[in-house]
Amino acid sequence: MSVSSEQLESLGLVPGTVETPFHRFAAAFFASRLAVGALAVLVLLILAGLAASWLAPQNPYDLAKVTVVDARLAPGERGSAGFVMWLGSDGAGRDMLSAMLYGLRISLGVGVISGLIAFAIGMTIGLAAAYLGGRADAFIMRAVDIQLSFPAILVALILVAILGRGVDKVVIALILVQWAYYARTVRGSAMVERHKEYIEAAHCLALPAWRIVFRHLLPNCLAPMIVVGTLQTAHAISLEATLSFLGVGLPQTEPSLGLLIANGFEYMLSGKYWISFFPGLVLLATIMTINLVGDQLRDVLNPRLER
Amino acid sequence: MSVFIIRRLIQSLIVVLVMSLIVFVGVHVVGDPVHILISDDMTQQEVERFVKRLGLDRPLYEQYAHFLGNALQGDLGNSFVQAEPALKLILQRMPATMELALVALLLSIFLGVPLGMYAGLRPDSKLSRTIMAGSILGFSLPTFWVGLMMIMVFAVMLGWLPSTGRGETVSLLGVQVSFLTWDGLRHLLLPAINLALFKISLVTRLARAGTREAALQDYVKFARAKGIKPSRVVLVHVMKNIMIPVVTVLGLEFGGLIAFSVVTETVFAWPGMGKLLIDSIQLLDRPVVVAYLVITVVMFVVINLVVDVLYSVLDPRVRLKEAKG
């Protein structure tokens, strides 16, 4: 006996617009003005970094264009090439704004690439551990736990001491630092999902293991992974900057924002703050906007504390 | 409970061994310190003798076995650069790092927990929102940059505090500490706050999440239904429950503080282990690097062990589970 629409109405259920999960998600996300603002700034920063070669008034790494005559100009002064250095120049005469745009590109690039690769590796290992279960799982999670019990900076320093300097080595070190977070997160969700009935049903259909893992298990574990992904990317960018600042990160030929800040270290005591200040501000903005977006994502995707 | 401890001890030992192997092998595979340390006018014979004296010509496993044997006797090799035992160099500088890390830890507890608890109990107040926004700022700020800015503002522009170095020290229980002197405190303030900033944010967020979760639990409502005073409900019922995750995280984070002091020490020229490490990495002074990493790993393992034991003391449920085996 079907339920009539009057009965439905009397029960308070009004058939109307269908909300897709994405609509609900987007609505919840955009409810926070702070997160929306952060996202907007982040997008601007990414675009600025990508378009560095076009936006920068000067290519700071073209040795022909840079001259020490312009060194340590205060913000707003005009350089010898004729354009105004809005953010001043550094010890070698490079326009800060240009250096920062290029540096932003490198910082973002290294952070994001290492993050993506670590995501892929960590996800695969974590899913494998959850799916295989038993001793394989115990072994893998042991390794993950041990690595995670050491602070990231220590692991990074060990890796850098072993691998040496160079862009590729720094990327590798960052990947090796981060994979464990992804592995643990995905394994956690996968373990919960694994015991649910739809996976059992997939088993009964004799689907091949890789299919069950990637087409059925994975999509349901993605939400926490995305949150971890954003927060880890911010962490990776910060870590790379720290390593570069300490002099054990990216080499001078690929100066990220961290290195720019390091370059300004020696001028600080004489009051030429801008050489370290502005790159730091951009670094802070990048990290903070990513964290704000990630924070809101976490609140939205985790219904547990919803009132 | 002793079974638990013994099991953890054995696990810890294995971890230490494995890590020391990784570190040793890794560091010896990269770079060639010989080239930095010899001067151009040394004859081939002198070079050979030099190499032999430092044991650099032996196969790797032999070098490691030698290293391990010596390590167990407390000898972690001599610094290539300073001709002093690596262990001694590190131990000399350990008190400075420890002092910094401990003060930072205390700051994070005494600032982070109350702020977090307030934010958790009144999540919608303006102050709470400010606290939470501040905490995101706190852990987004790159520590080294903040350090620079702090020096900039407080030392260069305002001239209130010294910019670098450690202050006057006095001997406490045989160890040199600086927090007991006014001058020492003045030097300690900026670096400690700098190091603690990240942790304070972390602890605040943790305390807030824990408080919010605890406040919604039935046992809190039940306590109120019994007519318990609100202050007791918060300070006894809620706090005891959140102290467990807070203590656990802090224990692990203390290790992080020690490791991260590398950055603060570099910025403030604080004479601790971290600065020694960075310098040694750049100078390819392998024994010191290896010694630092091994010591830090051992410290970590000990800290984790202590935290595990502490956790089982604080949370009676864990004790029972372990007893049942």
Add this chain to the structure above:
Amino acid sequence: MSSVPRPAEAARAAGAGEPILRVEELRTYFETRAGVVRAVDGVSFSLRPGEVLGLVGESGCGKTVTAFSILGLVDPPGRMVGGRVLFEGEDLAHLDEERLRQVRGAGIAMIFQDPMMTLNPVLRVDTQMVEAVLAHHDVGREEALRRAREVLTRVGIASPDERLKSYPHQFSGGMRQRVAIAIAMINRPRLIIADEPTTALDVTIQAQILYEAQKLCRETGTALIWITHDLTVVAGLADRICVMYAGRIVEEGAVDDVLDRPLHPYTHGLINSVPSRNRRGAPLAQIRGMTPVLVNLPPGCAFRARCERAGDACLREPLAESPLPGRMVRCFHPFNTGS
């Protein structure tokens, strides 16, 4: 299921005198993203000293929220928006927080549903019992412990000293609930509100706890509100019964009267849907339809959609009527009125 024998006269004699609790038009609403949930929508009843009242209804009908509203323990987004709760002359709904705190645990005590969750897992049992005493009486810790021991023995816990030094998770479910009852009784309250205290326990323990709760209340003259969704529990335990549906009380009366001659179609449906040996082999009766979602309820009788006797009159909100002495019902077409 055993119960303490009560001759009919004793049953009617219990609960003589002025009501100790009078709830008048209590309303508690929850403001959620989906709309306003009228969890308690005009609930009124009263309770005399020593009386046992059964508050019966399905999950989600508002019984627990009613209990919390009486004690002022409703958390946001819920809010008590109207009505009075007169306890021994004072209106709890409009008391200041400190005075209300003094009533909680001393004048009125509450037993929650899930014993696992109501005792704080990281504090010892003696701590949790002693604090209940010290919050209301200016006595020393020794005296508080003595009272704790005494009340634990009364609820049937042997070797109370050992139990006092233990942590909640070291007890079984039934034991924990006995401790919760002991805590409720420790300050000799005039009223105990028990919110489905046996639902989370298995049947044999359930019977024991019911028996003991009943015995204790008879012995001490404590009034009891027993909240449950299980009619059979209420049958042997309560003097009077209130049936709740969608935030309103739809029927009220002496327990035997209501169960023998239910007036409201919902009560009628509830009683019929209890599986009984008398009808073995026959299909189970059920109330058609589903428990209503309390958000944005349509006007009129909330039971309208599921009622076989519903008509046009039911589009208006039924008022409380008294077609038989000692009975109340909110319905335009009640059963068994004999008219």
